[in-house]
Amino acid sequence: MSTCRNGPNNDKGQRGENQRKGAIPNEDTSDDSSRGEFNNAVAIGGLAAWIAILHINEKGEESEEDTYEVTMQELLRDYVVKGFVDKIKIVNRSVCVAYLHSDVGSIHGQPQRLSVQLDTVKKFEDKIEQTQRQLGVHMSAFIPVHYANNQSSESDHASRVVTSLIIVIPYFILSLFL
Numbered sequence: 001m002s003t004c005r006n007g008p009n010n011d012k013g014q015r016g017e018n019q020r021k022g023a024i025p026n027e028d029t030s031d032d033s034s035r036g037e038f039n040n041a042v043a044i045g046g047l048a049a050w051i052a053i054l055h056i057n058e059k060g061e062e063s064e065e066d067t068y069e070v071t072m073q074e075l076l077r078d079y080v081v082k083g084f085v086d087k088i089k090i091v092n093r094s095v096c097v098a099y100l101h102s103d104v105g106s107i108h109g110q111p112q113r114l115s116v117q118l119d120t121v122k123k124f125e126d127k128i129e130q131t132q133r134q135l136g137v138h139m140s141a142f143i144p145v146h147y148a149n150n151q152s153s154e155s156d157h158a159s160r161v162v163t164s165l166i167i168v169i170p171y172f173i174l175s176l177f178l
Contacts, residue, residue, distance in 0.1 A: 043172055067097065067113040072124070075116050076131050080143070088128070088145045093121050 070078075075098055079085050084104045089097045096116040104112075118124050125145070132142050 046171060047168055067115045069115045072116050072127060075114060080131055085143050088143055090121060090145060090147045091150050094118055096124055
């Protein structure tokens, strides 16, 4: 009699040896595929969460759509003199954003923010100070002015994309090996 290595008896013998050693047939391949599926699900879930966080963050930022542009004279005459301005922010030393009191917009149908293109910050500061002094406002009650240097929205968006890639790409690479 000749023995055939690929015969049914030999296959059973190998299977029997594996069972005696405590191994389950196809255990490694099922674990690898389920682990890979799990890693893919986690990677996709993480990516979806990161996109959601970026979207929420962008929604929380001020948009130009909520701001009404006026001239310096209109700002002083229609808002500062009437006491409607809560605070002022100078952005990049070129734009003034005046925030109105919260009750002003709802009562008078006015926007909540106004913007003014500035010639120079010094001229703007002088005009605001002069107007408030003429109104008899004490210096401690002057409208607060804050200064901010903001990046353009394009460069801010680009930095978010780069940060996302720095976080996501290594995660995908690691998920392939784990």
